[in-house]
Amino acid sequence: MTQTSTATRTGWWPLVAACTGAFMLLVDVTIVMVALPDIIDDLHMSFTGTQWLLDGYALALAALLLAAGSFADHAGQRKVYLWALIVFALASLACGLAPSGGVLLAARVVQGAGGAAMMATTLALVSATYHGRQRGIAFGVWGGVSGAAAAVAPVLGGLLTEHLHWRAIFLVNLPISLGAVWLTLRTVEESRRPGKGRLDWAGMVTFTVAAGALTYGLIEVGQHGWTSARTLVPLAAAAVALAVFGVIETRGDHPMLDLRLFANRSFSGIMTGAMLLVPAAFACLAFTSLWLQQDLRLGPVMAGLALSPMALASLVTSVAAARFLPGLSPRAAIGGGLLLIGAGAFLQGTLDADSSWTALVPGLIVTGVGVGLSIPSLSSAAMSYAPQHRAGMAAGTVNTLRQLGYALGVAVFGILYQDGLAPYAALDDVYRASAVTGLAAGLLVLATVRPARAA
Numbered sequence: 001m002t003q004t005s006t007a008t009r010t011g012w013w014p015l016v017a018a019c020t021g022a023f024m025l026l027v028d029v030t031i032v033m034v035a036l037p038d039i040i041d042d043l044h045m046s047f048t049g050t051q052w053l054l055d056g057y058a059l060a061l062a063a064l065l066l067a068a069g070s071f072a073d074h075a076g077q078r079k080v081y082l083w084a085l086i087v088f089a090l091a092s093l094a095c096g097l098a099p100s101g102g103v104l105l106a107a108r109v110v111q112g113a114g115g116a117a118m119m120a121t122t123l124a125l126v127s128a129t130y131h132g133r134q135r136g137i138a139f140g141v142w143g144g145v146s147g148a149a150a151a152v153a154p155v156l157g158g159l160l161t162e163h164l165h166w167r168a169i170f171l172v173n174l175p176i177s178l179g180a181v182w183l184t185l186r187t188v189e190e191s192r193r194p195g196k197g198r199l200d201w202a203g204m205v206t207f208t209v210a211a212g213a214l215t216y217g218l219i220e221v222g223q224h225g226w227t228s229a230r231t232l233v234p235l236a237a238a239a240v241a242l243a244v245f246g247v248i249e250t251r252g253d254h255p256m257l258d259l260r261l262f263a264n265r266s267f268s269g270i271m272t273g274a275m276l277l278v279p280a281a282f283a284c285l286a287f288t289s290l291w292l293q294q295d296l297r298l299g300p301v302m303a304g305l306a307l308s309p310m311a312l313a314s315l316v317t318s319v320a321a322a323r324f325l326p327g328l329s330p331r332a333a334i335g336g337g338l339l340l341i342g343a344g345a346f347l348q349g350t351l352d353a354d355s356s357w358t359a360l361v362p363g364l365i366v367t368g369v370g371v372g373l374s375i376p377s378l379s380s381a382a383m384s385y386a387p388q389h390r391a392g393m394a395a396g397t398v399n400t401l402r403q404l405g406y407a408l409g410v411a412v413f414g415i416l417y418q419d420g421l422a423p424y425a426a427l428d429d430v431y432r433a434s435a436v437t438g439l440a441a442g443l444l445v446l447a448t449v450r451p452a453r454a455a
Contacts, residue, residue, distance in 0.1 A: 026153075353422065
């Protein structure tokens with residue numbers, strides 16, 4: 001049975017199977033935010049543990065995404081996707097039943113590993129199943145589902161936490177995963193791309209060590225300062241691991257990441273924008289959720305609703321831009337979007353002791369417009385500035401850097417949030433740092449990305 005006839009026979013069900021996994025793994029990036037206060041109280045977690053609850057998942061996604069994609073090329077996209085769903089479900093069960101913070105953190109890392117394999121295979125399965133006009137529609141639906149995940153996550157997390165328990169935000173993944181497994185077995189054909197070379201284990205290990213050590217060192221700064229051995233040792237280890245990773249990827253025959261791609265000025269600009277966009281727009285939301293619930297005493301549902309204007313503005317903007325601005329260049333979409341994200345963060349960084357949640361709304365909307373303009377263009381822009389045979393690597397690198405940017409953003413902004421100021425003042429500092437990040441990234445993209453080449 002050919003892949004083309006598979007699409008004819010099963011219709012859009014393979015797309016549903018792939019989108020179900022993508023939706024679930026992307027929801028789990030941020031669904032935890034509104035449940036943080038309840039988790040902290042129930043499991044007696046420290047502020048550092050809270051940061052790792054967010055970063056462990058994102059780091060596993062970032063560290064394993066490229067390697068998972070390479071492995072799936074050999075073992076089969078469908079097989080890897082099915083195993084990833086099972087790993088994700090079991091890890092979600094462990095999260096939901098975790099008796100302590102340590103167990104929860106470990107399960108989140110395993111959950112992120114399963115999520116990395118899911119993210120690496122869903123688009124590949126869609127691409128292998130659909131062709132021509134159907135493929136364009138399928139990619140559009142996949143992108144819309146990804147955007148919907150960001151919109152739904154805070155509210156869904158609030159509803160489950162407030163009306164059931166924080167453990168429900170993880171346990172809800174079990175029936176969804178089982179449904180995705182059943183649908184995949186019934187409707188999705190196997191797909192593999194042989195001849196892609198050996199798996200780059202050395203690159204994967206050194207990249208993981210570099211990303212993990214850097215994040216650990218930055219998180220430890222908040223408690224122990226910049227001169228502590230608990231900060232300096234992991235930061236030094238990160239520098240060494242990153243240097244070794246560079247040597248391995250430069251000299252290897254089958255690199256996980258071909259560093260020669262970054263010789264293209266436009267490609268480097270896109271990648272830098274991708275890495276800085278996520279901390280500028282999203283990393284600050286975890287601390288906003290703490291302020292909303294611990295200081296303003298909002299419930300989880302209300303806290304989720306208070307954060308939703310950004311996601312809703314992003315959805316509306318992405319749909320409107322696709323319909324009315326189809327020829328918008330990557331330079332304009334990503335650079336302009338980042339400038340709007342920076343402006344939105346600046347508007348949010350004006351809180352005082354009398355501020356309510358409504359003070360965030362204008363800035364959230366402006367940020368959401370920027371997100372809706374920029375994120376849909378990232379993967380296609382990266383692929384357009386890379387050689388054809390490296391297009392898949394370019395798209396995977398974008399997602400890797402986005403997750404790494406989120407993990408590093410949570411670590412860095414956590415230093416600002418626990419600096420002893422009043423919570424609203426500390427949150428102002430976080431948003432000002434987000435504003436600087438977004439504005440600098442936007443200007444960098446506008447300065448480096450060639451305007452003539454469309455995504």
